[in-house]
Each structure stands twice: as C-alpha cells, then as structure tokens.
Amino acid sequence: MTFAELLKTFQHQKLVKVEPGQHSKRVLLIGKHGENKIIEVPLGCECVNEGNSILLARCNTPNRRYLVASGGRGGCAENGYVGERGETVHVSLHLKLRPNIGLVGFPNAGKSTLLKAFVPEKPVKIANYPFTTTKPQLCYVKYEDTKVIEENFENMEKNLSTKLEPFSLSVADLPGLIEGASQNRGCGHAFLKHMEYSEILVIVIDVFGFQLAPDHRLPYRSAIETLALLNKELEAYDLALLSKPAVVALNKIDMHGGKEKAEELKELLSSENWTTHVSEEMRPRVPLKLKSVVSISAKKQEIGNLKKILKDIYEENHPIKHLYTSEFDNTGHKSLV
Ligand SMILES: Nc1nc2c(ncn2[C@@H]2O[C@H](COP(=O)(O)OP(=O)(O)OP(=O)(O)O)[C@@H](O)[C@H]2O)c(=O)[nH]1
Numbered sequence: 001m002t003f004a005e006l007l008k009t010f011q012h013q014k015l016v017k018v019e020p021g022q023h024s025k026r027v028l029l030i031g032k033h034g035e036n037k038i039i040e041v042p043l044g045c046e047c048v049n050e051g052n053s054i055l056l057a058r059c060n061t062p063n064r065r066y067l068v069a070s071g072g073r074g075g076c077a078e079n080g081y082v083g084e085r086g087e088t089v090h091v092s093l094h095l096k097l098r099p100n101i102g103l104v105g106f107p108n109a110g111k112s113t114l115l116k117a118f119v120p121e122k123p124v125k126i127a128n129y130p131f132t133t134t135k136p137q138l139c140y141v142k143y144e145d146t147k148v149i150e151e152n153f154e155n156m157e158k159n160l161s162t163k164l165e166p167f168s169l170s171v172a173d174l175p176g177l178i179e180g181a182s183q184n185r186g187c188g189h190a191f192l193k194h195m196e197y198s199e200i201l202v203i204v205i206d207v208f209g210f211q212l213a214p215d216h217r218l219p220y221r222s223a224i225e226t227l228a229l230l231n232k233e234l235e236a237y238d239l240a241l242l243s244k245p246a247v248v249a250l251n252k253i254d255m256h257g258g259k260e261k262a263e264e265l266k267e268l269l270s271s272e273n274w275t276t277h278v279s280e281e282m283r284p285r286v287p288l289k290l291k292s293v294v295s296i297s298a299k300k301q302e303i304g305n306l307k308k309i310l311k312d313i314y315e316e317n318h319p320i321k322h323l324y325t326s327e328f329d330n331t332g333h334k335s336l337v
C-alpha cells in the first residue's frame with residue numbers, strides 16, 4: 001500500500017460495534033462476555049469519538065491495545081442472566097505524519113520546489129498557482145555517509161575504528177497555509193495536525209510576499225508579514241508548535257532584487273523583537289524560535305548550508321548516548337555510564 005493510500009484509508013470515520021454478551025445457559029450459568037473486535041492501525045494514528053470529540057487513543061507505541069468500545073457483559077446474577085449489548089461508538093481515525101522536518105509556508109512560497117531541491121529524483125508537482133500541493137508528501141533527504149566511531153571490545157582490547165553509516169532525515173511537504181488556517185480556512189486543521197509530530201519546522205517564505213491572486217481586493221502580505229501570520233496560525237492551533245526549532249528559508253533570491261530583499265529580511269529577523277516590524281493585528285504573542293535564517297533559490301537548487309543546519313539541529317536534539325564508558329573497571333569489565 002502506498003503512503004497516500006494509507007493516509008486515505010485512515011482518514012475516515014469507522015463504526016465500532018462490538019458483540020453482545022451471551023445469555024446464561026443451563027450448562028453455563030455465567031454468559032460469555034461479548035468478544036473484542038480488534039482494529040489494527042498504523043503507528044501515529046489517533047482515535048477520536050465523533051459524538052463528543054474526545055480523544056480515545058493516541059497510538060504511539062507499537063503493539064499496544066486501547067479499549068474503544070466495550071463488549072457486552074455476559075449473563076450473570078446482576079443482569080438477570082441476560083447478556084448485555086456491546087457498546088457502539090462512531091470514531092474517526094486520524095493518521096498524523098511523524099517527519100523529522102515539516103515544510104510550512106503560504107501557498108506558492110516554493111515548499112514543493114524546495115522538496116525537489118532536497119530530493120531531485122522525486123517526482124513533485126510544482127506550479128505557479130496556490131494550493132498545488134493538496135496532500136502531504138513525504139520523502140527522505142539523504143546525506144553523505146556519516147563517519148561514526150565503532151568500538152570493538154573483543155578480547156577485552158579497546159579497538160576504536162571508524163566506519164561509514166548512511167544518514168537521512170524525513171521531510172514532509174504540506175499544502176500551503178493561509179490566514180485563518182487554524183480556524184480551518186484553506187486546508188486548515190487537516191494539515192496543521194501533521195506539524196504536531198514534526199521535530200523541526202522549515203518556514204518557507206517568498207521574499208516578494210504573498211497575494212492569493214492578482215486582485216486588488218485581496219490583501220497583499222509582505223514577506224515578514226507572511227512569517228508573522230504563519231507564526232500566528234501555529235500559535236492559534238497549538239502553542240506547543242512554537243517550542244520546536246524553526247529555520248526560515250528565504251526563497252526566490254534568484255529573482256531580480258531577491259538577494260537584496262533577503263538581506264533586509266535577515267537584518268530584521270536577527271533581532272529578538274522581529275515581530276514589532278508588523279502591525280499589531282498580525283503580531284503573534286509568542287514568536288517562533290528562529291534557529292537560523294537562510295537565503296535560498298529552491299528553483300535553482302541553491303540551498304546554501306540548509307541541509308547541514310537541519311542535520312546539526314537534529315543531532316542537537318538527539319545526542320548520541322554511549323551505553324558504555326570507554327574505560328574498563330577494575331574487574332576487567334566495561335562499566336555502564
Ligand atoms: N524564481 C523562482 N521561482 C520559484 C522558486 N521556488 C519556487 N518557485 C516557483 O514558485 C511557484 C510555486 O512553487 P511551489 O513549489 O509549487 O510552491 P508551494 O509552496 O509548494 O505551493 P503550494 O503547494 O500551492 O502550497 C512555481 O512556479 C515555482 O517554479 C525559486 O527559488 N525561484
């Protein structure tokens with residue numbers, strides 16, 4: 001099953017109806033409990049009761065089971081030996097992506113073009129109109145094989161050697177967000193949810209700003225305003241998103257005047273109070289944690305040191321834990337850290 005098919009399968013409602021308990025019989029005084037129905041879901045799936053919107057299960061651990069609807073109790077003295085009906089619950093199953101990196105931005109900012117720059121061999125739909133990407137697409141950014149130190153303690157001899165190991169980070173390209181996404185405008189919630197599990201946010205900004213269509217009735221937003229508005233949408237959806245490390249990619253610097261615009265923006269974003277450069281109604285309460293601001297031309301596949309920055313942030317978040325110290329204790333065995 002492809003990833004897109006998997007997403008489709010798990011993004012719909014299900015009726016969970018479990019069996020009733022059996023009545024007591026002459027030969028079996030206590031009736032059998034209604035049998036469980038087991039629904040297997042992929043990791044990262046959330047199960048929500050459609051009736052009251054209560055989250056019933058967040059399936060983050062492999063092979064763990066959650067009780068969503070209880071089977072009917074078998075006949076016993078308390079129910080007059082008459083088997084009870086099982087519960088019936090309408091649930092919706094949501095599959096959330098768990099990419100290392102989530103690409104966030106207004107429509108047309110160049111998110112898919114950046115994905116293509118990361119993974120040139122991947123067929124990606126890119127076009128000069130908003131909402132080209134309608135479904136999340138996931139792929140892996142490969143890095144040159146990384147040197148790792150291998151410890152070999154055979155025969156109690158300390159022998160350190162280096163070997164090469166492949167390293168990659170998963171990246172999700174998401175449909176564009178617009179003002180009001182957190183209130184479900186545009187593609188809204190359906191895609192903001194995938195950011196919950198992204199470890200690093202890459203905010204793709206068109207240095208020339210955004211307008212949904214060339215129509216004077218539609219508002220034009222400058223590049224810094226788009227960043228502030230995206231920040232506001234993330235804040236309104238879930239404050240926790242703002243604690244994730246964020247990298248801003250200032251895109252389209254190959255266009256006339258693009259480099260100058262990117263330099264101006266970098267200057268504005270270098271201050272902690274960058275949000276003061278937008279009007280109050282666009283200003284988020286909690287600014288994003290901007291780890292780095294990079295100027296890029298996704299179209300020309302000139303992305304500077306963006307890949308390295310992302311790997312460095314990833315490694316900062318996942319320090320390698322050595323299970324053993326490199327010293328032997330006095331019994332001749334290695335000691336645990
Ligand atoms: N000149 C120039 N054009 C770019 C660059 N990056 C993207 N574009 C163009 O901008 C348009 C939109 O690019 P996409 O990658 O589809 O934008 P997106 O952010 O994925 O858009 P949605 O999927 O609608 O959210 C396309 O015409 C791209 O060719 C760039 O670095 N330079």
Ligand SMILES: [Mg+2]
Nearest residue numbers: 111112132133
């Ligand atoms: Mg796209």
